[in-house]
Amino acid sequence: MDDKLKNALDFANYAHVLHNQKKLIKQKFIDNCVYYYNAGKFSITQDLIVYCLTYKQKTCILLDDNNIPIQIDNLDGFTNEISQVYDNAKEQYFEEYKKLTSNKSVKGLLDE
Amino acid sequence: MSKGCLVFAFNNEKIDYIKQAIDLSRRIKKYLDVPTTIITDKKIISEDFDQIIVIDKNFYSSKKTYHDGNTNERLTFYNAARIQAYKLTPYEETIVLDSDFIICNDNLKKCFLQNNSVCMYDKSFDICSFRQTQEFTWISDIGCKFYWATCTYFKKDNQAKLFFDVINHVYENYSYYKRLYQINSNLYRNDFSFSIAAHILNNYQKGNFVGDMPDTMYYSLDKDEILSISNEEILFLTNFGKKNLAVKTNKHNVHCMNKYSLEKML
Numbered sequence: 001m002d003d004k005l006k007n008a009l010d011f012a013n014y015a016h017v018l019h020n021q022k023k024l025i026k027q028k029f030i031d032n033c034v035y036y037y038n039a040g041k042f043s044i045t046q047d048l049i050v051y052c053l054t055y056k057q058k059t060c061i062l063l064d065d066n067n068i069p070i071q072i073d074n075l076d077g078f079t080n081e082i083s084q085v086y087d088n089a090k091e092q093y094f095e096e097y098k099k100l101t102s103n104k105s106v107k108g109l110l111d112e
Numbered sequence: 113m114s115k116g117c118l119v120f121a122f123n124n125e126k127i128d129y130i131k132q133a134i135d136l137s138r139r140i141k142k143y144l145d146v147p148t149t150i151i152t153d154k155k156i157i158s159e160d161f162d163q164i165i166v167i168d169k170n171f172y173s174s175k176k177t178y179h180d181g182n183t184n185e186r187l188t189f190y191n192a193a194r195i196q197a198y199k200l201t202p203y204e205e206t207i208v209l210d211s212d213f214i215i216c217n218d219n220l221k222k223c224f225l226q227n228n229s230v231c232m233y234d235k236s237f238d239i240c241s242f243r244q245t246q247e248f249t250w251i252s253d254i255g256c257k258f259y260w261a262t263c264t265y266f267k268k269d270n271q272a273k274l275f276f277d278v279i280n281h282v283y284e285n286y287s288y289y290k291r292l293y294q295i296n297s298n299l300y301r302n303d304f305s306f307s308i309a310a311h312i313l314n315n316y317q318k319g320n321f322v323g324d325m326p327d328t329m330y331y332s333l334d335k336d337e338i339l340s341i342s343n344e345e346i347l348f349l350t351n352f353g354k355k356n357l358a359v360k361t362n363k364h365n366v367h368c369m370n371k372y373s374l375e376k377m378l
Contacts, residue, residue, distance in 0.1 A: 016242075017358055023241045024330075028364060031327035036225035041324060066320060096362070110347060110360045 032089035040070030122190035132211035198276035228323025229271035240350035261302035
């Protein structure tokens with residue numbers, strides 16, 4: 001096989017594996033951002049954190065992922081908790097993404 | 113309230129489901145810190161299980177083609193005992209798991225923090241993300257939403273009892289429901305009967321009778337090979353079209369459908 005073609009195919013295979021691995025770690029990040037409070041399921045987003053930070057009362061009612069109203073008794077505590085969970089998930093995602101993209105071969109992607 | 117996992121494991125001519133269940137129970141202990149009860153057909157001695165419940169497997173059998181990469185063979189498949197999960201569980205809150213489900217994180221613990229009587233996976237993620245996976249979105253072209261029976265959470269309450277009563281009804285009248293929902297396969301699948309029961313209890317509409325699981329269901333197909341398994345990482349050689357793609361999962365819970373490959377790695 002022509003060397004140029006072989007190099008192109010090797011790169012295509014590498015890009016394919018990289019793309020798939022990126023999708024897996026992104027989905028894991030989304031899963032890691034799920035937080036339960038008073039039996040409500042909250043997928044933590046930057047919007048939710050900012051909303052909680054700017055809310056001026058000590059308690060509030062939030063709609064969870066299933067649009068069920070959930071009473072938040074201690075909004076400060078809740079905001080701290082979700083910020084912590086989000087930060088941990090984000091840091092893990094960042095580290096894994098950095099490792100992944102620093103590898104330039106299929107073997108490197110799978111050995112990291 | 114007592115909490116625990118329930119695993120059904122009936123060996124057939126080739127596949128050692130009990131071996132898979134033992135590995136799963138160790139992972140459940142490590143990541144979820146709850147006991148596991150095994151439902152099987154023979155008396156076994158194992159310290160890995162909280163309880164061992166013996167039932168007759170022959171009542172629930174059918175024939176299924178098992179794939180191992182590009183090869184396959186027809187073996188007996190003892191899958192329908194799952195419909196007895198509500199009756200058999202010793203726990204107030206139960207997670208029923210397939211023995212080929214590999215737990216690598218503690219996400220499932222979050223099931224115990226919510227109020228739904230029944231939770232199942234409807235969102236799933238093929239570890240080889242380039243494949244078309246319509247078959248895991250709807251049970252058939254005109255059918256209802258697909259739920260995975262692979263991992264089901266339920267409480268011991270009236271609503272969950274109702275759910276399992278309907279599943280038993282669907283099982284007993286499966287040839288009728290198979291036609292009604294235009295399911296092409298002749299094989300009885302728990303995924304289908306659980307999905308149909310959820311659809312019926314939602315009054316044949318979209319609804320929220322069944323709650324969400326806390327994360328996404330990751331799966332590999334039976335044509336994928338498992339190359340290695342460690343505590344949190346699994347290396348696969350997946351197959352799509354005429355190509356192969358290497359995939360590594362890290363701290364993902366994965367449903368591994370290639371039983372032969374899984375057994376070699378345990």
